[in-house]
Amino acid sequence: MKKYLLIIILLVSCRTIGRNEYSNTHNFHDIPNEEAFFLIDDNKNNPKFVILDVRTPEEFNWKKIPNSINIDYYSTTFFEDIDTLPKEYIYLVYCKRGARSFSAYEKMIEWGFRNIYNMSGGITAWIENNYPIE
Numbered sequence: 001m002k003k004y005l006l007i008i009i010l011l012v013s014c015r016t017i018g019r020n021e022y023s024n025t026h027n028f029h030d031i032p033n034e035e036a037f038f039l040i041d042d043n044k045n046n047p048k049f050v051i052l053d054v055r056t057p058e059e060f061n062w063k064k065i066p067n068s069i070n071i072d073y074y075s076t077t078f079f080e081d082i083d084t085l086p087k088e089y090i091y092l093v094y095c096k097r098g099a100r101s102f103s104a105y106e107k108m109i110e111w112g113f114r115n116i117y118n119m120s121g122g123i124t125a126w127i128e129n130n131y132p133i134e
Helices: 002-025 031-041 057-061 078-083 099-110 122-128
Strands: 027-031 049-054 068-069 090-094 115-118
Touching: 027 031, 027 099, 031 090, 031 115, 031 122, 057 068, 078 099, 090 099, 090 122, 099 115
Parallel strands: 027 115, 049 068, 049 090, 090 115
Antiparallel strands: none
16 A cells, blocks of 8 residues: 555656646746736837737738737748747737637647747737727
């Protein structure tokens, strides 16, 4: 009985250590636009912070969050374009309402990006809260 208990304790300890090491080097968050506003403000002078709009170019040219870049989720080169981005940067990803950005966010996690924030509600909620747009 003691032998089995010791094995279980060791297995749980190893899993906890691995999870903690991972969580200390990776940040994945699905955040409301109120938090996104403060994230942008906190990183306004950070050259390694990217606001990534995954809407179509037409949507992007209509209204966008200041200083954002556009990579069209529906583009045939979306995967290649995302793969060229530095994986160690901090990314805030958004779209119109949050569906495309959440999908892109999940893909970026799979591809090894370390610090990603998905803005739930998208630019629609951003505009409703009267946050700055271009």
